[in-house]
Structures are given as structure tokens and as C-alpha cells.
Amino acid sequence: MAPQRAVQLSLKKPTYAVCVVGIETYVDVYSDVPEGAETFSVSGSPGVEVFTVYNIARVTEPTGKAYWPLNAGVDVIISVDTASKALNDLEVQVSYFGLQKAALGHSVLYLTGTDISLDVDTGRTGKVKRSHGDKKTWRWGPEGYGAVLLVNCDRDSFWSREIDLTSTQLTSLDDLQDMAPMVLSCDGPDELFDSHKLVLNVPFSDSRRMGVFCARGGNSLSDYKQVLGPQHLYYEVERRPGEREISFYVEGLTFPDADFLGLVSLSVSLVDTKTLPEVPYFTDTVTFRMAPWIMTPNTQCPLELYVCSVLDSHGSNEKFLKDISDLVLKANCKLIVCPWTENRNDRWIQDEMEFGYIEAPHKSFPVVFDSPRDRGLKYFPYKRILGPDFGYVIRETQFAGVSGLDSFGNLDISPPVTVEGKEYPLGRILIGSSFPKSGGRRMAKVVRDFLKAQQVQAPVELYSDWLWVGHVDEFLSFVPTSDQKGFRLLLASPSACLNLFQEKKEEGYGEAAQFDGLNHQVKRSINEILEDRILRSDNLYAQRCIDWNREVLKQELGLTERDIVDIPQLFYLKDSHAEAFFPDMVNMVVLGKYLGIPKPYGPIINGCCCLEEKVRSLLEPLGLCCTFIDDYLSYHKLCGEIHCGTNVRRKPFPFKWWHMVP
Secondary structure, three states: OOOOEEEEOOOOOOEEEEEEOOOOEEEEOOOOOOOOOOEEEEEEOOOEEEEEEOOOOOOOOOOOOOOEEOOOOOEEEEEEOOOOOOOOOEEEEEEEEOOOOOEEEEEEEEEEEEEEEEEOOOOOOOOOOOOOOOOOOOOOOOOOOOEEEOEOOOOOOOOOOOOHHHOOOOOOHHHHHHOEEEEEEEEOOHHHHHOEEEEEEOOHHHHOOEEEEEEOOOOOHHHEEEEEEOOEOEEEOOOOOOOOEEEEEEEEOOOOEOOEOOEEEEEEEEEEOOOOOOEEEEEEEEEEEEOOOEEOOOOOOEEEEEEEOOEEOOEEOHHHHHHHHHHHHHHOOEEEEEOHHHHOOOOOHHHHEEEEEEEEOOEEEEEEEEOOOOOOOOOHHHHHHOEOOEEEEEOOOOOOOOOHHHOHHHEEEOOOEEEOOEEEOOOOEEEEEOOOOOOOOOOOHHHHHHHHHOOOOOOEEEEOOOEOOOOHHHOEEEEEOOOOOOEEEEEEEHHHHHHHHHHHHHOOOOOOEEOOOOOOOOOEEHHHHHHOHHHHHHHHHHHHHHHHHHHHHHHHHOOOHHHEEEEEOOEEEEOOEEEEOOOOOOOOEEEOOEEEEEOOOOOEEOOEEHHHHHHHHHHHHHOOEEEEEOOOOOOHHHOOOOOOOEEEEEOOOOOOHHHOOO
């Protein structure tokens, strides 16, 4: 450890200095030396450690009555191991000798030891422990270190209407649990702090990203006050007589983003107030990383399913809600129905928001990400989901308008994958976009920047602009499996559908009709579909678009063909963009092994829908249970399906994000 400061000695009078426990101080034994002195000796009272630094090629350590040479560049370093009980109760003495070994003079240094340390949970155990290591640096990985801050984005007080981080006053004692504890050690004689002060400070660039509350141990909100934050860059600590430790709580105010890497720091300094300008004796700095917002894939266990109750020209979606309720019951999760009065007949709850979570070693809670899409459900995430231990975050477009690709049906996440040796233990985010360099629709830059800045789920952009709605959930989904891989990627496949229909035609079922059982839809026989050149052309185009994404997904997620299941599906073009020809089966809701799949109303052969039968044959051997739900009028005819009309909050990953290396 390099010496932190230097102390000059005097032969004429004692020198006084303050030493911080564990911090080395350089003692200048050369600035005031008696005439004729050739050597010196140094000793310290109990509680003072004295050691010398020298070049072993030039100097031999003295033995017996020998002393250290003054002409060989020997440095004297001291440190104290405990705080003093009284001012100047520790002593260092330096004696100077001539050639006759007679003492020519003495210098005395009186020391006051103080124990100053700023400590946080650098070990990531959930508790603050005294650290003598590097607190300024933050390192990723299982052997890493550095404290974690949660963005205080929930609302713990029932009477408050605002997110907790917007208030400079504590609104609930429960809010302290969302903050990172920090302890300031300040042991030493009370008289020392009559001429010295402790100052907490935060860099200006970090002041708007964190808040610090000082705790005085009571059970009243007034016992906690914000001392650092956007309006306070420094704080003179109010140490009470005899006080050895002072507790603080630190909150995060902003998530990592394009202009913020996620690291913030703050410092404490011991300042000598007798000098002008005031001189800091010692500074201790700690660094935090803001916990990222983390998405959860279909492979995580479902906790809650959200769905909207709506009413339109076809009537209510009551039957759909009943089918979803039955599925939720099987999956043993909770059903939350957003009533018409709150959704204002906006049924696309997947498009409005995405559930995720944030985690620190001491605390974790879910956070809903509100999309820039503002329709009937605009206020639902903020008014009904934000609450105690349920956070909220939004990124809004400032100048450009909102496109369909800004909806969160266009946002998905893969299960954990390994790609050419690179591990993604929290999966990778999938974003629908335009074809590279084509200049089409893209998700808003503010959202893409936010997702990328979280670092732990490196996003992949796919091509979804070929679709009328333009969302990735129209052509892909992930399902959990019990085998070693743990999941399969489901891709919509026009080729698989046309091949299935060709097989059925060759088996003599060419007159079996698509949309059989629907009274309000023109039926199309298998023969008619296969003979429809425009429909075939449309699906060749759709298949090429899906195949392009297939290769990207294989490359970016490290998948093989064995990891992909082709789900039969047809599309048709509408003004050069594709829509599902029949209910889009990959646009399903996944609740563990229970799948809620849009009922395709395929050709009935031997009493069974051949499309349903095909999908069952593909998925049930993987341990999955397929339930086909009628969403035709309430969702499909409005350009969406079951996944678009539901939203699932899932169990967080057991893997701790700070153990990965981005």
C-alpha cells in the first residue's frame, strides 16, 4: 500500500498528527537532522507499528546497537491498529547519532489514532461487513466484488401517489428495505472531532443517480433524512459524542441507460478544520453498480397471469376468460382480470407492458416496464401494478412518434443459452425490427438503448417488419422441456402447413375444409388452399422471412435444428405485410408445461382438427399439455392472439446476475 500522507519531524518541538487505522503514514526523518548525524533509530509506543523500507542491495538491517544510515534512502512508515482513547496518546520517537554513537538530537511525534471507514456490502452477502480491500472497483463474476444498488422504483406508502425515488423524504419505513445499507465507522476521541469533521460527498455526475439517507435509529420517519442526492453534493456528518458507527441507506434513482454505465460512487473524508484551506487527511470511497432490469423467459415458472375483460360488437370475451381461468387453475398460478373500466376496451395487455425484476443480495422485487404505446391500458401499469415491492419503469419517445413495433408483443427473451463458449445465463432479449439497412420500422431507440444498457441479456434484433403488426411473438415462442436442453424454440412454418395439407390431400381428404366449425368465416378446402397461387406465393415469402430469422436465432442463441420445432401456420399479404391466415398457434401463452394455444379451426379429419393433431404430436412428447382456446372473434379477427391478450409475471432466475461476465 502506498503511503497516504507525509509527516515532517522537528528537533525543536513535538509534532502532532492524526493517523487513520490501517492507513500508512510516511514519516520524514530527513527534513530536520542534527549537524554531524550519520545514523538514526526509530521506535513507537504500543499500538503503533513502525517499519522501514529500504534497498537490500544498499542497506543491511541493523542488529544490536547499530542504527539506520541516513545516506541510504531508508524510509520510515507508521500505522496504528486501533483508535486512540485520548488525544495524542500514541508516540513515535526518532533519535539521531554521530560517528561516536552519541545521540545528537531527538524528534517526537505524538499521534491520535482514529478509525474511519465507509463500508457497504462489497462481498454481496446481503450484509455490510468491514472491508480492507478495494472498495473503489466493481468486478463481475463469481469471484467478483462490489456493492449493488436497487433503483427505488416501487411505492411503499399506500397514501403516496408517486414512485418512492421521486421523494427526498422517507414515506415509509418499509422503504428502507429497498435501499443498500452503508456504515460509517468514526471511532476516536471526541476532542478530535472538535477540530476535524467528516464529510460525505458524491460526484456531480452521480448525484442525480443516487440518494443517501442518514439513520438515527428511531422508528419515526423523521429519524431519517436525505443527506446526499440531486440537491445535495456533500454532507457534514453530525457525529455525536462517543459515536463509533453511523448508519446510512443508499437508494438508486436511475437504471443503466445509454448515458449511464450503471456505476456510482461516494466518499467520506476526514478534514482538518484548523487549516485554510481545509485539508482532507484521508478519503475512503465506495462504488455501487445499479441492479439491471431483468426479463424472464417462458421457461420460468408462472406466478400471475393478467388478462383484460372487454366488450365489443361480437359481445364480451367471457368464454375466453373462462378458458384462460381453467388453464391458470391447472398451472397453479394466480389470475388477475383487468376490468373494462380500467382497460377502456384495450385488450392487448402484452403490448402495454413487460414484467421483469431487479435484484440485490439483500432484496429483490418485480418491476413492470411500461411501453411507449399509449392506448386504453395507458394508466394500468402505473395505477394498478406499481405498489409496495412492485416497481415501475418507462422509457418514452421524445420527438419521434410511436410505431407498432414499440409494443411489447415485439419484445421477447430466450432461455439461458451458450453460444460458442459464451454463456448467457439469463438468456438474450429478442427485439423485432426492420430488415438490416432497409429503413423500415424499428422499436424506439430509447427502448433499445435501455435494454442494451442493462448488459446482462444482450439483445438480438430480428426481422419482424414483414408482418402487418410487426411483432416477434407472431412467428416465435419458447416452451420448457424436461430434457437436457430444457427448452425448444417454436417457429411458425408455412412450409410445414402446406406439407401437412399436401399429405392430407394425398390421403384423400382434399375436401376437408379450413375454418370448419366457424359460422362467420368462409370455409376453404385443402384443395382450394393448395391451388391458390397467390396464397402459396404469400407463404413462400413468409417462409423466407422466417428462415432468415431462423438462421439469426441459430447463430445468436447457439441453436441447432434439433432445438427448433416447426409449427404449421399460413399467412397472407395485406399491402405487402403479412397477417395470419388462421389463428396463429405460436402466439400462445406458456404456463409451465401447460400451453394455451389459439384454436386454428383446421380441417376436420376423422373427427379431429388435423392442425391440432399435428401440434399435439410435436409438443406432447416433450412433456407439454396442449389446450386449444377459441380466440377467433375476440382476438384473431383484430390482428392478435392469446399471447397478445395475456401477460405473465414469472419467477425470477435463481442465478445471480452479478455472477455473470457480460
